[in-house]
Amino acid sequence: MDEKDWEAMQVLHEEKNISRASERLYISQPALTYRLKNLEEDMGTKLFFKTKKGIELTAEGVYLAQYADEMITKLQNAKDYIQNMNQEIQGILRLGVSSNFAQYKLPALLKEFITAHPKVQFSVNTGWSADVMGLLNSSEVHLGILRGDYNWTGSKSLLHTEQLFLISKNEVNMEEVPELPFINYKTDSSLKDIINKWWHDQYNEPPIITMETDRQETCKEMVKNDLGIAILPEICLRPSDEIHKYPLFYKDGEPVMRDTWLMYNHEFLKLSTVQKFVEFLKNHPSLLSEV
Known part of the structure; x- marks a missing residue:
């Protein structure tokens, strides 16, 4: 097996479809099928079989796909370390970033860092924090x-x-909040838990949910059009929104807060790109001012 075989097995395992896998790999379907058949001959076993929806990997195929994942990761790490043996800051920095931070904070930070270190490239994956954890x-x-x-x-x-913050188009009496239409949005479980904890600390009755949205920005637009109230983290709010914002506190006076964490394997600090970017984030004034 070589690097192209690893990539083929990895993508096939994810897509479970020859057509979609070939598109992601930028090769033709016949070329991918030929490569997979050769791989089966080398391994002496069937690696996948056709289904009505596409294909499924055999037990041997799944094992080989997992092996491919490990080998691709090892190869990426080897390339990273070799590139960073040079004193000059260069190479690819791979980031996993929660969607909100990626939307509201990350672009300006990356722009500033790349301006100072133009030979650094970024590979960024965004999503819910649970996905980043994976x-x-x-x-x-x-x-x-x-x-x-x-x-x-x-x-x-x-x-x-x-x-x-609780946000509303018009002024609200916090005691009357349970009687107002509430707009919900999809988010990760950690934020849901914080909001639920505050609500149960304040009120005995559940919110009157009148609308479910897919994103926080969509939710905010609904509030701006006076369709209900919502609870959002401060990172999503701007002075130009022209809405009323009420900071949330528990009954004991403690503010309702949400933390953003930087996490990494200490071993990766051997990479000059990682070390420099960690120092950059930890000392950046736009982040320090909010701690």
């Missing part, structure tokens, strides 16, 4: 920026913290 655990990324508390045995630094 990327960290599998060593698919050098660094993870996650929102909420997650167990991690590697290095972990508090990047910044922010308060949650």
Whole structure:
């Protein structure tokens, strides 16, 4: 097996479809089929079989795909270390970043870092924090920026913290909030838990959920059009939104906060790109000002 075989097995395992796999690999379907048949001959066993929906990997195929994942990760790490043997900061920095941070904070940070270190390239995966945690655990990324508390045995630094706000188009009486239409949005379980904890601390009745949205930005637009109230983290709010914002507190006076963490395997600090970017984030004034 070589690197192209590893990539073919990895993508096939994810897609379970020859057509989609060939598109991702930028090769023709016949070329991919030929490569897979040769791989089966080399291994002396069937690696996949056809189904009505596409294909499924055999037990041997799944094992080989997992082996391919490991080999691709090892090869990426080897390339990273070799590139970083030079004193000049260069190479690819792989990041896993929660969607909110990626949308509101990351672009300006990357722009500033690349301006100072133009030979550094970024490979960025964004998603919910639970997904980023998976990327960290599998060593698919050098660094993870996650929102909420997650167990991690590697290095972990508090990047910044922010308060949650109830938002409304018009002024509201906080005692009457349970009687108002509430707009919900899809998010990760850690934020849901914080919001639920605050609500149960304040009210005995559940919110009147009148709308479910897929994103926080969509939810905010609904609020701006006076369709209900919502609870959002401070990172999503801008002065130009022209809405009323009420910072949330528990009954004991403690503010309702959400943390953003920087997580990484300490071993990756041997890479000059990782070390420099970690120092950059930990000392950046736009993040320090919110801690």
